[in-house]
Amino acid sequence: MPANWPPPSGTYPPWPPIELGGVWASFYNLWALVHTLQKLEFTQEAPTPTENTLFFSSSVRCDENHQVIGRMLVSPDGLRRYPFAVCVNAQHRDGLVLWPPYYAGLQGGRDTL
Amino acid sequence: MPTPTDIFGFEYGNLLSVQGGGLYFALVGTSAIVTGTTVSGNYALRTAMGEFNNVQLKIQSSTTTFVGCVHFRFDTMPSGADLIFIEIDNETVLNCWFEVVLATGFIRASFAGNGPQTTDIQLQQNMWHTIEWKLVLSADPTTLDWSYDGVQQTQVTRAGTGTNVGGIKVGDMSAAGLGNIFWDDVIYSITAADFMNLGGIKVAGLVPNADGAHNNTTNVLEINDGSDINGTTVLAYPQIDDMPWSTTLGDRIQSNLAGSTNYVEMGIPNVSGTAIYAVKGYLEYSAATAAGNDGATVMILSGGIERSIWGTAAAPADMSETTAFFKSNMIAATGSAWTQEMANSMVMRIGYSADANPDPYWQAAMLEYAYASGASYSDNFTLPKSLGITETVVTTHNPSVSLAKSANIFTSVIGVYGDSILLNRSLAISVASELLLDVAISLSKINNILLLGGLDFQSALVLGKIDDIFISSILDAQNSLSLSKQNSIILSSVLEAQDIFALGKSINISLDVVSSILASIILGKSDGISLTGGLSLEDSITFIRSLTTTLFSDLTLSESFTLGKSLNISVSAIMVLSLAMTLAKTVDILVSGTGNFNLAISLARSLLISTLAEVQGVIEESLTLGKSLAITTVTILSAVESILFSKSNTIMLNSVATMNANIALNKLIALSLSAGLLISDAISFNQSKNITTSTTLTINEAFGLSKSVGISDSLLADLAAQLSLGKAINISTNVQMVLENDLNLGRILAIQISGGVVYDEAFVLAVYKAIALSSELVQFMGNIPAKLVLNDQIIWLIVTGDRLLQ
Numbered sequence: 001m002p003a004n005w006p007p008p009s010g011t012y013p014p015w016p017p018i019e020l021g022g023v024w025a026s027f028y029n030l031w032a033l034v035h036t037l038q039k040l041e042f043t044q045e046a047p048t049p050t051e052n053t054l055f056f057s058s059s060v061r062c063d064e065n066h067q068v069i070g071r072m073l074v075s076p077d078g079l080r081r082y083p084f085a086v087c088v089n090a091q092h093r094d095g096l097v098l099w100p101p102y103y104a105g106l107q108g109g110r111d112t113l
Numbered sequence: 114m115p116t117p118t119d120i121f122g123f124e125y126g127n128l129l130s131v132q133g134g135g136l137y138f139a140l141v142g143t144s145a146i147v148t149g150t151t152v153s154g155n156y157a158l159r160t161a162m163g164e165f166n167n168v169q170l171k172i173q174s175s176t177t178t179f180v181g182c183v184h185f186r187f188d189t190m191p192s193g194a195d196l197i198f199i200e201i202d203n204e205t206v207l208n209c210w211f212e213v214v215l216a217t218g219f220i221r222a223s224f225a226g227n228g229p230q231t232t233d234i235q236l237q238q239n240m241w242h243t244i245e246w247k248l249v250l251s252a253d254p255t256t257l258d259w260s261y262d263g264v265q266q267t268q269v270t271r272a273g274t275g276t277n278v279g280g281i282k283v284g285d286m287s288a289a290g291l292g293n294i295f296w297d298d299v300i301y302s303i304t305a306a307d308f309m310n311l312g313g314i315k316v317a318g319l320v321p322n323a324d325g326a327h328n329n330t331t332n333v334l335e336i337n338d339g340s341d342i343n344g345t346t347v348l349a350y351p352q353i354d355d356m357p358w359s360t361t362l363g364d365r366i367q368s369n370l371a372g373s374t375n376y377v378e379m380g381i382p383n384v385s386g387t388a389i390y391a392v393k394g395y396l397e398y399s400a401a402t403a404a405g406n407d408g409a410t411v412m413i414l415s416g417g418i419e420r421s422i423w424g425t426a427a428a429p430a431d432m433s434e435t436t437a438f439f440k441s442n443m444i445a446a447t448g449s450a451w452t453q454e455m456a457n458s459m460v461m462r463i464g465y466s467a468d469a470n471p472d473p474y475w476q477a478a479m480l481e482y483a484y485a486s487g488a489s490y491s492d493n494f495t496l497p498k499s500l501g502i503t504e505t506v507v508t509t510h511n512p513s514v515s516l517a518k519s520a521n522i523f524t525s526v527i528g529v530y531g532d533s534i535l536l537n538r539s540l541a542i543s544v545a546s547e548l549l550l551d552v553a554i555s556l557s558k559i560n561n562i563l564l565l566g567g568l569d570f571q572s573a574l575v576l577g578k579i580d581d582i583f584i585s586s587i588l589d590a591q592n593s594l595s596l597s598k599q600n601s602i603i604l605s606s607v608l609e610a611q612d613i614f615a616l617g618k619s620i621n622i623s624l625d626v627v628s629s630i631l632a633s634i635i636l637g638k639s640d641g642i643s644l645t646g647g648l649s650l651e652d653s654i655t656f657i658r659s660l661t662t663t664l665f666s667d668l669t670l671s672e673s674f675t676l677g678k679s680l681n682i683s684v685s686a687i688m689v690l691s692l693a694m695t696l697a698k699t700v701d702i703l704v705s706g707t708g709n710f711n712l713a714i715s716l717a718r719s720l721l722i723s724t725l726a727e728v729q730g731v732i733e734e735s736l737t738l739g740k741s742l743a744i745t746t747v748t749i750l751s752a753v754e755s756i757l758f759s760k761s762n763t764i765m766l767n768s769v770a771t772m773n774a775n776i777a778l779n780k781l782i783a784l785s786l787s788a789g790l791l792i793s794d795a796i797s798f799n800q801s802k803n804i805t806t807s808t809t810l811t812i813n814e815a816f817g818l819s820k821s822v823g824i825s826d827s828l829l830a831d832l833a834a835q836l837s838l839g840k841a842i843n844i845s846t847n848v849q850m851v852l853e854n855d856l857n858l859g860r861i862l863a864i865q866i867s868g869g870v871v872y873d874e875a876f877v878l879a880v881y882k883a884i885a886l887s888s889e890l891v892q893f894m895g896n897i898p899a900k901l902v903l904n905d906q907i908i909w910l911i912v913t914g915d916r917l918l919q
Contacts, residue, residue, distance in 0.1 A: 023142035028134035
């Protein structure tokens, strides 16, 4: 399991986004996540310094203990920002997500962040 | 031969997770994998309507030519809004949508709503349907060819080109409606020629069912209690033959120590079907901890050819997940295509771990394979495209038969179907002998049904669109028969409908012999109905629009008979109406024999009613003609109950007419009775130009003519009751006129009596403008005083001796 992930509840909007009608949503990797939510006019941005501190500190590790870099997925109205991360190990490239078990596994963060 | 690139049969039996990407790209909302409602195999996907509940299936190939097939089934018709239920995600051009149009129930394809093309066939509830497509992104414009239930639809285009297809999404993408959509056997290919050649392919699952020859050693490949797998006392396959699968980690094969050459081997059951198109392997795995490790799951084909499900013997793959992860991979054949023998000879091997720290766990493994069913009737079978079925001997089909596309079905002897038949599109059905259907038959589109023997429906028959039905023998429908669009039904023998018989649009119905319809029959639009034998209706019959109805023999209607618009009804023999008959607009009703009407007849507009024999005594209830130009009966017209002609130009009776009840003619040009007229009850002619009786005119009750030009009786006029003539130009009796009661003549121009006239009661003439009374009349008065009113002056006339006193 990832370490220090997901961020404490209340520090980010509850998953899933209201744009999905409140139903459950999970994606096999971050590429599928972003691709699907882009259809709903979500965008992605680099985290702000505050978000970096809040969500993506050096204590956050993937399940193979690699450090991560963060990315924010922003709702169409710009009011909700969802943190996601990908591990820095090029072979592993685990994606850290907001639904159980909170990681996407091998190459789960590919091609996205 | 079709070459599927990937197949999705959902044969692992449970909606699992996106982890590992081996099953789904995305899961949105709530879905399930269920039994009982499938196209093939044991399981199908079910997505609920009303929310964004959809599943994006894994796509392994990036391609610019994307061919595919989806089978789906709605258990409830969509409601609330148009429903996008299939979406093909392509990354440059707009996504392809397939949606159900709420207003019509038709299927519409488009590029995200642009350039839509729509079927003209309604979605059918609780019936499997098939959409096949070919998306070509490499040329501008991008094209989407598609078919619905085997019929190619109009191509959809969109400007631009693309380079990749992102996935197939099925389910509710509109959050509309209620109920569920079922999905099974989703197949795609990157071969353009596979378009419309994937719909008949089915997908089933295979779970390892035996141990093979292992290559194991101590403490390498074990079951979860640490026992070494040996193929005798400790078997491998029971650890991974889970069905249905689960995300909960359970029994397993584990690699305790690394053994890059060690494996356990498991046998696979034989495949069904004669043609195998594709094989796909599935794996559920995990590990003791998240630290990196590896292992391999492979299939060994004949000749020792290795195909990977996850990893290979030479390059095992990472399995270091502490939750259930899923992988899948298509298994390529050793040659150009799969054979049944090849599929039956392959085995699965698990192991090959070069890094077993932590232990890799194999939780479950199985195969799906795509196949075509053979010509076996031992169980349910489906023929998605069949050009010809020929049966020269007796054939009994006890299970259901589904023919998505069938050009010809021919049974030269007897075809007996003990279960449901579904023919979505069939061009011709030919049955030389007898076709017995015990249960429902549904034919969406059929051009011709030719039954040289007979057709016996013991259950519902629904024919959506049919050009011709020809039945040379018996058509016995013991249950409802519904033909929504029908050009011709020809029955050379008997038509027996023991239940509802409804024809939405039917151009011609021909029956050569007797037809007995025991239940109601409804013909929405019928140009011609020809019954050479006869027609006996024991229940109601309704012709909304019928141009010609010809009955060469008996027409017996025991129940009500309604013709919305009918131009011709011809009955060459006898016509018996036991119940109400209503003709909203009828031009001709011709009865060559006897017309016997036991109940009310109502003709709103009738131009001609002719009975060449007789209208027998027997209008026992009221007869009402709103507008009738001519009524001719060669012999007898007998009305027991009232007859009402609001506008009638001519009524001709060549024989005796007896009216025992009221008769009222508001406007009558001529009433001609060659024989006689006997009126036992009141008769009222509001406007009549001529009334002629060649023999006897007997009126036992009141006889009132408000405006009458001429009354002529060549023999005898015997008026036993009051005769009241509002305006009469001429009253002429050549023989004798007997008035036993009052005679009231409001305005009379001439009364001529060649014979004798006898008045027993008072004789009153009220003349306001002009009178012309013959001297014979005035001098006749005899002993009866007559009050003659001239303008406002009353003149009493009394004959005394030879003088007339005023």
